[in-house]
Amino acid sequence: MNKARDNILQRLRAQERPPGSFPGRDFLSRHDWPAAECLQRFTERLQAVRAEVHHSSPEGWLELLVQLCRDKNLNNLLLSPQTRWGQAIYAQAGRFPKLQAYEHPIEDWKPAMFHGIDASLTGTLGGIAETGSLILWPDAEEPRQMSLVPPVHFALLEAGRIYSTFAEAIARQDWVTKGMPTNALLISGPSKSADIAQVLAYGVHGPKELVVLVV
Amino acid sequence: MAMPTEFRIRVEDALKKDEVRTHFRKAMDTLMTNRRNQFPDEAELQRLRTQAQSIRANALSKLPELLEQLESNLVRNGVQVHWAETTDEANRIVLNILQQHNARSIIKGKSMVSEEMGLNHFLEQQGIEALESDLGEFIIQLDGETPSHIIMPAIHKNKEEIARLFNARFPHIPYTDDVDELTRNARAILRDKFYSAPVGLSGVNFAVAETGTLCLVENEGNGRMATTVPPVHIAVTGIEKVVEKLADIPPLFSILPRSATGQPVTTYFNMISGPRKPGEKDGPTEVHLVLLDNGRSTIYSDPELLATLRCIRCGACINHCPVYVRIGGHAYGTVYPGPIGTILEPQKEGLRVHGELVQASSLCGACGEVCPVRIPIPDIINRLRHDGVRQDGGSRTRDAGTRRKRLEAVTWRGWSWAASHPSLYHLGSRAATRLRKLMPQRLGAWTRVRTAPALAAQTLHERLKALGVDHE
Numbered sequence: 001m002n003k004a005r006d007n008i009l010q011r012l013r014a015q016e017r018p019p020g021s022f023p024g025r026d027f028l029s030r031h032d033w034p035a036a037e038c039l040q041r042f043t044e045r046l047q048a049v050r051a052e053v054h055h056s057s058p059e060g061w062l063e064l065l066v067q068l069c070r071d072k073n074l075n076n077l078l079l080s081p082q083t084r085w086g087q088a089i090y091a092q093a094g095r096f097p098k099l100q101a102y103e104h105p106i107e108d109w110k111p112a113m114f115h116g117i118d119a120s121l122t123g124t125l126g127g128i129a130e131t132g133s134l135i136l137w138p139d140a141e142e143p144r145q146m147s148l149v150p151p152v153h154f155a156l157l158e159a160g161r162i163y164s165t166f167a168e169a170i171a172r173q174d175w176v177t178k179g180m181p182t183n184a185l186l187i188s189g190p191s192k193s194a195d196i197a198q199v200l201a202y203g204v205h206g207p208k209e210l211v212v213l214v215v
Numbered sequence: 216m217a218m219p220t221e222f223r224i225r226v227e228d229a230l231k232k233d234e235v236r237t238h239f240r241k242a243m244d245t246l247m248t249n250r251r252n253q254f255p256d257e258a259e260l261q262r263l264r265t266q267a268q269s270i271r272a273n274a275l276s277k278l279p280e281l282l283e284q285l286e287s288n289l290v291r292n293g294v295q296v297h298w299a300e301t302t303d304e305a306n307r308i309v310l311n312i313l314q315q316h317n318a319r320s321i322i323k324g325k326s327m328v329s330e331e332m333g334l335n336h337f338l339e340q341q342g343i344e345a346l347e348s349d350l351g352e353f354i355i356q357l358d359g360e361t362p363s364h365i366i367m368p369a370i371h372k373n374k375e376e377i378a379r380l381f382n383a384r385f386p387h388i389p390y391t392d393d394v395d396e397l398t399r400n401a402r403a404i405l406r407d408k409f410y411s412a413p414v415g416l417s418g419v420n421f422a423v424a425e426t427g428t429l430c431l432v433e434n435e436g437n438g439r440m441a442t443t444v445p446p447v448h449i450a451v452t453g454i455e456k457v458v459e460k461l462a463d464i465p466p467l468f469s470i471l472p473r474s475a476t477g478q479p480v481t482t483y484f485n486m487i488s489g490p491r492k493p494g495e496k497d498g499p500t501e502v503h504l505v506l507l508d509n510g511r512s513t514i515y516s517d518p519e520l521l522a523t524l525r526c527i528r529c530g531a532c533i534n535h536c537p538v539y540v541r542i543g544g545h546a547y548g549t550v551y552p553g554p555i556g557t558i559l560e561p562q563k564e565g566l567r568v569h570g571e572l573v574q575a576s577s578l579c580g581a582c583g584e585v586c587p588v589r590i591p592i593p594d595i596i597n598r599l600r601h602d603g604v605r606q607d608g609g610s611r612t613r614d615a616g617t618r619r620k621r622l623e624a625v626t627w628r629g630w631s632w633a634a635s636h637p638s639l640y641h642l643g644s645r646a647a648t649r650l651r652k653l654m655p656q657r658l659g660a661w662t663r664v665r666t667a668p669a670l671a672a673q674t675l676h677e678r679l680k681a682l683g684v685d686h687e
């Protein structure tokens with residue numbers, strides 16, 4: 001299909017293109033909100049789309065998670081044993097529902113992932129106050145399907161990592177220099193749709209519940 | 216009288232369906248209100264529109280270079296890039312990939328470009344099942360329909376219709392018209408399909424040249440499922456969707472959902488830069504991108520029409536269009552309905568087939584005012600009207616000049632001659648006012664649904680003179 005490529009590029013190049021000016025293109029939208037306001041906006045935005053947001057602390061979040069798992073009647077929880085938070089949970093494994101690690105490539109355990117997992121827990125790279133979004137860069141420890149397939153997704157967020165806008169997050173975390181991962185995500189609530197008669201319904205294809213623990 | 220065209224017949228049919236019209240009116244009113252609520256600060260809206268326009272215009276100004284950069288970065292990331300001049304080529308590329316994997320089915324996230332390709336129909340002819348997984352697309356596919364809106368494909372259907380449809384297609388599931396239950400049922404059906412599909416297909420909202428990243432905007436998670444679960448992911452997109460830098464993305468992602476459905480943000484923003492890397496445990500092992508031209512490079516060659524390619528497919532122009540709200544999406548008979556369809560389809564498919572669409576506009580200007588990338592849609596409509604009848608060879612638009620009618624041309628030439636000869640013009644207008652009683656009450660199509668306009672007793676010139684205005 002190289003012929004198609006050459007033809008298309010040739011047609012695009014056939015025209016002389018006068019240099020244009022592009023006003024306002026480089027504007028970087030950000031807000032000088034103090035940390036408390038960032039947290040508040042982030043929380044309100046997410047709650048408006050039916051996400052649960054819990055404000056916790058480095059000491060309290062584990063206890064809170066135990067309680068939430070109990071309240072939601074979970075039989076199991078998918079998480080990485082290698083992450084800092086994973087280690088903390090595994091250290092008290094007896095207090096949690098059955099802990100399940102994502103040890104093998106999905107091909108080796110797809111049926112269990114799709115039909116047997118109640119909930120997952122992942123870390124996040126940060127949050128965005130303006131839109132109530134979580135930033136995730138799934139990796140080998142916390143692969144892509146963890147925040148997608150199980151019906152309940154717990155996400156841990158460090159309070160100090162809430163940026164005012166998406167633009168600010170990209171710039172401050174220097175995504176371009178770091179290089180983009182296979183998959184980067186913004187998640188702003190549980191899965192939803194208004195495709196049936198413009199009535200909002202939750203839990204279409206992704207998680208039905210998004211539970212954010214801000215630490 | 217000339218034979219009514221297919222478009223006219225569809226419009227008349229649509230106008231007779233009062234219930235559907237009421238439904239569209241309500242839906243569009245809600246969408247317009249929601250959008251307005253997202254932009255309480257007029258200055259911020261205009262700043263953002265200027266920025267979004269600049270981002271898209273900048274990308275188009277460097278389009279061939281950016282496409283090459285996108286390609287080389289994607290290839291470096293492990294993505295296979297294919298180019299297609301026509302929809303037929305694009306379909307064959309997809310088919311080839313499916314055949315390499317012996318795939319008999321494909322699961323699709325929402326993609327308007329795949330609609331443009333007629334991919335589902337093409338694959339079915341090859342004995343391959345193409346299943347839509349966006350809830351709206353899934354519903355209309357069950358009913359053998361095409362989308363009536365680019366963002367909300369099943370917007371023409373009410374809850375009861377959808378409930379009956381589900382019941383007819385899935386008789387083993389108990390009947391329900393509860394939206395939550397319907398959604399739950401669709402989830403269960405489609406989960407199984409995601410689970411077993413050998414190939415997933417998606418569209419692309421933006422492609423970033425700088426990093427080789429494909430961005431998808433969605434609420435349901437079907438886009439994530441289709442691009443994450445099956446072992447092969449094929450993305451299809453028009454060549455115009457590229458932007459230069461990653462920093463170009465946040466403003467577009469800010470203005471798109473707010474303009475489209477009046478949501479502050481969508482649930483998912485999915486950025487894909489490659490297939491599964493060694494050590495990663497999921498994600499497709501193969502990712503393909505199909506870049507489709509299908510007339511875009513011709514649009515590109517015209518400095519005025521080029522603006523059409525800035526479109527980010529938000530659908531705001533559709534939601535605000537007084538014509539669309541009355542006739543609905545299907546009456547257009549095109550893949551893209553509403554104002555964007557009105558300017559895009561005649562350019563892509565030619566003025567001969569879709570040139571009539573540019574007449575179906577009151578030029579009210581609403582579309583141009585809400586467009587987040589400031590495409591001057593009314594100007595382009597006017598330009599395409601001109602292209603339809605011009606004979607100066609000054610336009611590369613497909614089928615330019617083919618809509619010229621002898622009688623119309625002669626009439627306008629006569630008018631322009633009279634209007635540039637004052638004494639003749641005065642004589643004519645005075646005669647018209649004096650003889651107004653003789654004017655027929657039936658004026659062809661115009662008076663079929665309207666009363667004929669009444670001429671005044673005196674000409675404007677006479678009345679102004681009577682008022683003491685003596686300079687014309």
Ligand code: SF4
Pocket residue numbers: 525526527528529530531532533554555582585586587588589590
């Ligand atoms: S023409 Fe403008 S308003 Fe219409 S869909 Fe495209 S970007 Fe949106």
